[in-house]
Amino acid sequence: MPAPAQFLDFVDKSKDAFIQRLSDAVEIPSISGDPKHREDVFKMAAFLESQLQAYGVETKSVPLGSQNIDGEELTLPPAILGRIGHDKNKKTVLIYGHFDVQPAELSDGWTNPPFKLTRDDATGRLYGRGSSDDKGPVLGWINVLEAHHKLGLALPVNLRFCLEGMEESGSEGLDEFILAEVKKGRDSWFDGVDCICISDNYWLNNRTPCLTYGLRGLTYLKLTVSGPGKDLHSGVFGRMVHEPMTDLIAIMSKLVDPSGKILIPGVDEMVPGPTPEEKAIYEKLDYSIADVEDSAGGKVALSADKAAVLMGRMRSPSLSLHGIEGAFYGQGAKTVIPAKVSGKFSIRLVPPMTPDNVNPLVIKYIQAEFAKLGSKNKLVIEDLHGGKPWVENHKHWSYEAAKRATEVRTFHPNSPLALIYKQTPDLTREGGSIPVTLTFAEALGVNVLLLPMGRGDDGAHSTNEKLDISNFIEGTKLLGTYLYEVSQA
Amino acid sequence: MPAPAQFLDFVDKSKDAFIQRLSDAVEIPSISGDPKHREDVFKMAAFLESQLQAYGVETKSVPLGSQNIDGEELTLPPAILGRIGHDKNKKTVLIYGHFDVQPAELSDGWTNPPFKLTRDDATGRLYGRGSSDDKGPVLGWINVLEAHHKLGLALPVNLRFCLEGMEESGSEGLDEFILAEVKKGRDSWFDGVDCICISDNYWLNNRTPCLTYGLRGLTYLKLTVSGPGKDLHSGVFGRMVHEPMTDLIAIMSKLVDPSGKILIPGVDEMVPGPTPEEKAIYEKLDYSIADVEDSAGGKVALSADKAAVLMGRMRSPSLSLHGIEGAFYGQGAKTVIPAKVSGKFSIRLVPPMTPDNVNPLVIKYIQAEFAKLGSKNKLVIEDLHGGKPWVENHKHWSYEAAKRATEVRTFHPNSPLALIYKQTPDLTREGGSIPVTLTFAEALGVNVLLLPMGRGDDGAHSTNEKLDISNFIEGTKLLGTYLYEVSQA
Ligand SMILES: [Zn+2]
Ligand SMILES: [Zn+2]
Ligand SMILES: [Zn+2]
Ligand SMILES: [Zn+2]
Numbered sequence: 001m002p003a004p005a006q007f008l009d010f011v012d013k014s015k016d017a018f019i020q021r022l023s024d025a026v027e028i029p030s031i032s033g034d035p036k037h038r039e040d041v042f043k044m045a046a047f048l049e050s051q052l053q054a055y056g057v058e059t060k061s062v063p064l065g066s067q068n069i070d071g072e073e074l075t076l077p078p079a080i081l082g083r084i085g086h087d088k089n090k091k092t093v094l095i096y097g098h099f100d101v102q103p104a105e106l107s108d109g110w111t112n113p114p115f116k117l118t119r120d121d122a123t124g125r126l127y128g129r130g131s132s133d134d135k136g137p138v139l140g141w142i143n144v145l146e147a148h149h150k151l152g153l154a155l156p157v158n159l160r161f162c163l164e165g166m167e168e169s170g171s172e173g174l175d176e177f178i179l180a181e182v183k184k185g186r187d188s189w190f191d192g193v194d195c196i197c198i199s200d201n202y203w204l205n206n207r208t209p210c211l212t213y214g215l216r217g218l219t220y221l222k223l224t225v226s227g228p229g230k231d232l233h234s235g236v237f238g239r240m241v242h243e244p245m246t247d248l249i250a251i252m253s254k255l256v257d258p259s260g261k262i263l264i265p266g267v268d269e270m271v272p273g274p275t276p277e278e279k280a281i282y283e284k285l286d287y288s289i290a291d292v293e294d295s296a297g298g299k300v301a302l303s304a305d306k307a308a309v310l311m312g313r314m315r316s317p318s319l320s321l322h323g324i325e326g327a328f329y330g331q332g333a334k335t336v337i338p339a340k341v342s343g344k345f346s347i348r349l350v351p352p353m354t355p356d357n358v359n360p361l362v363i364k365y366i367q368a369e370f371a372k373l374g375s376k377n378k379l380v381i382e383d384l385h386g387g388k389p390w391v392e393n394h395k396h397w398s399y400e401a402a403k404r405a406t407e408v409r410t411f412h413p414n415s416p417l418a419l420i421y422k423q424t425p426d427l428t429r430e431g432g433s434i435p436v437t438l439t440f441a442e443a444l445g446v447n448v449l450l451l452p453m454g455r456g457d458d459g460a461h462s463t464n465e466k467l468d469i470s471n472f473i474e475g476t477k478l479l480g481t482y483l484y485e486v487s488q489a
Numbered sequence: 490m491p492a493p494a495q496f497l498d499f500v501d502k503s504k505d506a507f508i509q510r511l512s513d514a515v516e517i518p519s520i521s522g523d524p525k526h527r528e529d530v531f532k533m534a535a536f537l538e539s540q541l542q543a544y545g546v547e548t549k550s551v552p553l554g555s556q557n558i559d560g561e562e563l564t565l566p567p568a569i570l571g572r573i574g575h576d577k578n579k580k581t582v583l584i585y586g587h588f589d590v591q592p593a594e595l596s597d598g599w600t601n602p603p604f605k606l607t608r609d610d611a612t613g614r615l616y617g618r619g620s621s622d623d624k625g626p627v628l629g630w631i632n633v634l635e636a637h638h639k640l641g642l643a644l645p646v647n648l649r650f651c652l653e654g655m656e657e658s659g660s661e662g663l664d665e666f667i668l669a670e671v672k673k674g675r676d677s678w679f680d681g682v683d684c685i686c687i688s689d690n691y692w693l694n695n696r697t698p699c700l701t702y703g704l705r706g707l708t709y710l711k712l713t714v715s716g717p718g719k720d721l722h723s724g725v726f727g728r729m730v731h732e733p734m735t736d737l738i739a740i741m742s743k744l745v746d747p748s749g750k751i752l753i754p755g756v757d758e759m760v761p762g763p764t765p766e767e768k769a770i771y772e773k774l775d776y777s778i779a780d781v782e783d784s785a786g787g788k789v790a791l792s793a794d795k796a797a798v799l800m801g802r803m804r805s806p807s808l809s810l811h812g813i814e815g816a817f818y819g820q821g822a823k824t825v826i827p828a829k830v831s832g833k834f835s836i837r838l839v840p841p842m843t844p845d846n847v848n849p850l851v852i853k854y855i856q857a858e859f860a861k862l863g864s865k866n867k868l869v870i871e872d873l874h875g876g877k878p879w880v881e882n883h884k885h886w887s888y889e890a891a892k893r894a895t896e897v898r899t900f901h902p903n904s905p906l907a908l909i910y911k912q913t914p915d916l917t918r919e920g921g922s923i924p925v926t927l928t929f930a931e932a933l934g935v936n937v938l939l940l941p942m943g944r945g946d947d948g949a950h951s952t953n954e955k956l957d958i959s960n961f962i963e964g965t966k967l968l969g970t971y972l973y974e975v976s977q978a
Contacts, residue, residue: 095717150880220822220824222822227785234807234835234837235707235919235920236802237922238801239807240790241785243810245811245812246746246749246810250747252742253739253741257739260728296729297717297828298716298730298828299733300716300730301730309729310729320732322723322816322825324813327810329816329818333873334812335707338809344823374748375790385822431725431726431727432725433723
């Protein structure tokens with residue numbers, strides 16, 4: 001069922017008002033990672049709660065306890081729950097989003113102050129921290145609510161909201177809350193949810209909307225090699241002692257080869273190759289090697305085959321060597337033999353890989369390789385953190401609804417933007433992780449759809465983060481239309 | 490010819506006065522590496538110049554120009570030249586030493602304020618920055634001058650001095666000065682020099698005096714691998730692009746193996762194995778694997794064979810991996826793919842190795858290995874700095890004189906310290922470098938002897954640097970006695 005024309009019309013006519021609301025939201029520097037801004041995260045929570053209430057949503061602000069930062073006890077921002085609609089004949093959609101943002105300073109290289117929304121009508125862009133990650137998408141839902149409220153239209157589905165303020169800082173407290181809430185059964189605010197929709201990722205490129213059905217997991221490990229009791233001078237001790245850096249570099253060189261192949265036996269092998277049907281998804285994606293290299297800023301793609309490169313990111317594990325702690329890292333030429341060095345690396349995981357089945361292979365291999373070195377130094381392997389990968393059934397009705405909403409939406413014929421969305425969305429998997437996705441999927445046992453609003457070049461977490469005005473406005477229409485399509489699924 | 494008893498007597502009786510002079514010197518924080526202390530280096534130069542003058546030495550303070558530090562032009566401390574004696578029938582000995590010191594702060598972990606000489610009679614130690622490196626040894630020569638001046642004794646040789654104030658900061662300006670001075674021929678302050686004696690290194694252990702006849706050279710290289718235009722997120726780009734860290738670690742792992750063997754073809758092979766006579770020197774050294782491991786602070790010696798371990802330091806090249814610039818080096822778990830990383834490593838050189846004959850082998854090998862990786866990243870190899878090794882003829886009369894001075898010195902029979910020196914000195918080579926040694930050796934074409942005053946555990950450049958009172962006093966006697974032995978050589 002297409003969305004009613006009056007909804008689409010309302011969205012078009014509210015463009016300036018919607019942008020003003022995003023501007024108000026961006027001006028609250030709700031940086032969850034900076035204790036000095038914790039008050040602002042609370043302020044942002046209150047802002048959203050009052051918006052939800054204004055458009056008829058019942059809300060609840062859920063305290064999530066406190067965290068300890070450098071010995072200081074800091075109250076966590078609340079999760080904001082919302083519910084509207086209790087019609088048993090309608091589907092119930094749970095919306096997740098987050099209202100905290102990454103740090104940003106003008107001095108990081110921003111062209112304009114990051115906490116002031118800068119509208120550039122020449123390029124059609126809205127610059128500001130959180131514009132795309134994730135205030136824009138969250139306000140997209142508020143826009144949908146406002147339209148229906150002001151037009152006196154009933155929503156086509158029951159909606160539930162779960163908005164958090166610690167996503168950029170490990171979602172502290174949220175998993176525990178979700179699991180506890182789900183246990184309440186009929187009393188849970190998540191009771192009766194049929195599917196989940198999260199708008200917190202990006203199109204693969206700057207042209208084609210996409211639906212995302214997978215995220216990689218992660219295992220992050222630290223290898224520490226130690227031996228001497230203190231840093232040594234290479235003039236005095238060079239070729240007298242086993243040097244920890246020599247051993248560490250030898251081990252790190254045995255983890256991954258320059259083509260990206262993981263050298264730990266059994267790891268790459270855990271992942272079955274793509275079926276022809278799956279391979280076809282990657283062949284069809286609107287993406288090119290030039291897109292990869294443009295976004296990486298260098299001609300360094302691992303292959304000239306688009307599908308191979310995309311599968312590397314979306315359906316393959318990857319091992320990256322991040323750096324070394326404890327060795328000389330400055331400019332210049334210090335002749336030190338560091339006494340204790342730690343190599344950091346991580347492996348992105350895809351099903352059926354999990355930290356639990358991958359880590360033992362990694363640890364066994366590294367210990368065996370270290371033993372072969374014949375060094376008198378000591379090796380310690382630590383697991384710093386990890387998370388499981390997630391892959392969703394993209395043939396589920398929620399995905400079908402989102403696909404239809406992207407393909408067939410009845411734009412006003414005179415809108416120049418209509419062409420953007422009148423197309424089949426890309427079906428993507430992300431190389432990174434949004435851990436709450438897996439928590440919801442497992443706790444509620446329902447389908448989760450990632451339905452991004454922003455483009456691939458939005459620069460979430462970077463300087464000059466932006467959201468295109470067209471993505472904000474058309475994206476609002478898409479979110480609303482998705483609900484209508486779900487109602488018919 | 491042994492030194493006259495009245496000289497030895499004078500030294501013993503002057504112990505407190507000599508320590509007081511060292512105390513006055515240590516109180517001048519002549520840190521050459523810190524512009525805030527540049528005035529103190531000048532003050533220290535003036536202090537020494539007046540001491541030399543007081544004992545009859547003609548002096549000259551030589552300006553060495555200026556250096557640019559962070560855009561600020563800073564005048565270099567002068568070199569202090571001295572000369573006493575113009576007897577054509579006597580040998581002429583040139584003494585080099587330095588009066589600048591390494592930085593030191595109480596907060597670095599010093600037990601006592603570093604710029605106050607702390608005398609601990611229980612352990613017989615004098616603690617303070619510069620006590621051993623190199624104010625103690627320089628004042629040892631001043632003590633010898635004072636004794637002869639006050640006793641009205643003629644010195645057995647003509648003496649020349651060259652004392653500098655930038656040794657801890659690359660000896661800026663000194664090489665150029667030495668070369669220019671030597672060119673003056675008969676007008677040079679170095680005219681007629683028969684041998685050079687430098688007291689600026691340490692015994693191999695804490696028990697046995699030594700004569701040092703070799704220093705390793707150095708070539709310090711930086712390998713930079715770059716490709717992406719900016720740091721990338723491993724979730725987004727992992728297994729899509731060639732990662733600079735993977736390539737760099739692969740190359741760094743091919744330079745040296747955990748046993749210390751250098752993997753660059755032709756490098757280890759440049760150094761011929763030891764002759765039986767040379768091997769005997771190492772077998773005889775008063776040193777054990779326990780000494781190595783005590784000073785390294787860990788049981789990490791490369792071999793259980795003492796001679797093999799000592800040859801590793803003294804007569805073998807060594808390759809140390811120092812660290813990586815541009816990669817994540819902090820604590821925690823950042824999932825970054827760094828865009829540009831630079832590995833730093835150095836090779837200590839022994840004859841016939843020089844940076845000029847070693848670097849081409851290193852560069853050719855690394856370029857070939859990098860090509861094998863098949864990476865689209867770029868590699869740049871930079872030569873950060875280097876210096877040639879030095880090995881002296883230890884059968885020269887100057888070494889023979891120093892050996893006799895150490896072996897047969899007529900102590901007062903009732904001195905409990907007599908036993909320390911009544912032995913054949915160890916004949917050592919140092920693993921590090923004192924670049925001025927080579928400059929003097931090449932510019933003057935005469936034998937250079939390194940005759941250390943301090944012990945192996947003095948901790949030059951470390952916290953709690955110390956000089957044993959016995960080393961200061963007996964060392965003063967040794968320096969004086971050496972001059973008498975030289976006069977007979
Ligand atoms: Zn986000
Ligand atoms: Zn984010
Ligand atoms: Zn020194
Ligand atoms: Zn020094």
